[in-house]
Amino acid sequence: MPKMETCxxxxxxxxxxxxxxxxxxxxxxxxxxxxxxxxxxxxxxHAAHFEHVEExxxxxxxxxxxxxxxx
Numbered sequence: 001m002p003k004m005e006t007c008x009x010x011x012x013x014x015x016x017x018x019x020x021x022x023x024x025x026x027x028x029x030x031x032x033x034x035x036x037x038x039x040x041x042x043x044x045x046h047a048a049h050f051e052h053v054e055e056x057x058x059x060x061x062x063x064x065x066x067x068x069x070x071x
Contacts (some may be wrong), residue, residue: 031061035056035059036052036054
């Protein structure tokens with residue numbers, strides 16, 4: 001599952017900005033498609049990264065969501 005590790009600023013810097021003011025997370029945009037992204041902290045075996053706010057299957061950098069099997 002591809003996740004963006006870089007943006008116009010580093011993920012670490014974006015997280016620091018977000019922690020100072022939660023409204024700033026809406027100011028980040030994808031370097032490929034320009035759609036809104038938000039920084040996510042490292043955890044659960046994943047490095048800090050940016051993810052699209054809404055799924056964008058047209059963008060090569062968008063996180064791919066796998067359907068959950070039923071039953």
